[in-house]
Amino acid sequence: MTATQDAPRDYQALRTAIAGRAGDLPRRLAQVAAYALEFPDEIAFGTVASIAASAEVQPSALVRFSHALGYQGFSELQEVFRSRLRERVLNYDERLAQLRDHGIAGSKSGLVLDGFLEASERSIASFREKLDHAAIDRAVDVLAGAEIIYLIGLRRSFPIASYLSYAMGKLGVRSILVDGVAGMGSEQASFITPKDAALAISFAPYASETVALTGAARTRGASIVSITDSVMSPIAAPADVLIEVAEANFEGFRSLATTMAVAMTLAVAVAGRRSER
Amino acid sequence: MTATQDAPRDYQALRTAIAGRAGDLPRRLAQVAAYALEFPDEIAFGTVASIAASAEVQPSALVRFSHALGYQGFSELQEVFRSRLRERVLNYDERLAQLRDHGIAGSKSGLVLDGFLEASERSIASFREKLDHAAIDRAVDVLAGAEIIYLIGLRRSFPIASYLSYAMGKLGVRSILVDGVAGMGSEQASFITPKDAALAISFAPYASETVALTGAARTRGASIVSITDSVMSPIAAPADVLIEVAEANFEGFRSLATTMAVAMTLAVAVAGRRSER
């Protein structure tokens, strides 16, 4: 039985899986779950025997725990914990050493790349600090309740909208990408009904078409979720739910890393919410 | 023989020790030394057999190498490589605390968002670690010398291609987005000349149209720059310049953070290079 199919292959997914099932797990297995979340590096490096001793559990409990999560054995579970350390975030000293090693200083494009990478990291880090998870939850509620989701994002935000279109298609969530091809945007928007929702994405300087289309969707009675950079944004006012994302700039170019992560989250969470029913 | 005394106990010391002795080491042992410095993660997690295979060396060579450095056996050496990864797991607790502060633990979508944010951060960090800035420079050279840049990226990679189209438009770099609209991809591609260049973006599972279009561009004599996830990728072979980006996954969804930063860099650097003349 290769139930390995549904077992998470990456650490974060595994974490959520463990957290989600912690309640309905047998006593000793729950104990293992708690230990795994608290000491992930012990799981990554230890042996079944050493981990079992440290968690005050029998070795067999670890194997049972692995099976309960859908893995073929403990080793498979351990591999996921190891993958987490393989792609670890560097500390400051290492980054400096790296800069020296790579001689990035001598390369113009290396500096540019480093700038963009750093802008992306900063965006993600600062978003983490002040993120409003309640807003995300409400956005998921609104979108999960919609019949069709209209994706409104042009120019700079078009990559986000097109990604959402791709991801929702994969996940079986009905959506329509309102693109500007042949100036058909307003045509597409005219089919919006109050049962639908619009997901609008726009950053300063706000594309006028995006603002207009969002307003039109509002007028036609659809719910609106806006992803934008401030409460003063023209697409903030008509929104039922506002997700604020402050992306860092580098040489006038805005990182899209955080916005992309938010987009992925909405797509996956909406699909998840719907499948719960 | 407890010559273990003088063997380095921390990774940095071991690194310098290996680098220092690399010259006067026997051939096969020098090969091991080079491998160890290049793939420390492999040493940390692999088994003697797997590492030996990957380094194209006999298992016994690894043991001899360990002895040569003053360790009692391979396991002792491996422990040092592992300690390097243990050290920076410290920020995990902080992150957990952060999760609790925000009350994210109680919110499903919060966990999902955190997963995507973390995947993005890890992608960026690991890319920084092994980034080949020479490849970026060559890519900029090729693209800056092209008359028209054809952007080839479909499905999952389409957001990247569409972003490049937007950014290059803003920067005054002539580019054509080869999109799949109305199946016109091959039509558009048929105008490519040897003076042009193609920038192809594709990740596993590689969209067949992307592969076909890239091959067509190559046939027509254009230079090719490929952004992909491995040297085994079908768009790696026809490429003049290959940029490898290994994005982290979360629940099967690939982060696009790093790829997006690379795309921004190419657009900005190409524009910069051209304006120098």
Add this chain to the structure above:
DNA sequence: TTCGGTCTGGAATTTTTGTTCTATTCCTGT
């Protein structure tokens, strides 16, 4: 209280892993 089923502990079993050993190959100096 008793029955049914699940869960658990610990030993037995099987697989994997690190290490050692020796015949052979490859150098190097004469």
Add this chain to the structure above:
DNA sequence: ACAGGAATAGAACAAAAATTCCAGACCGAA
């Protein structure tokens, strides 16, 4: 060209590991 010594490959071995198994404990329902 050849001896002598170091280095290497590959198999054999012993140790350690993961996994399986089963008897008994535990828990909830009747």
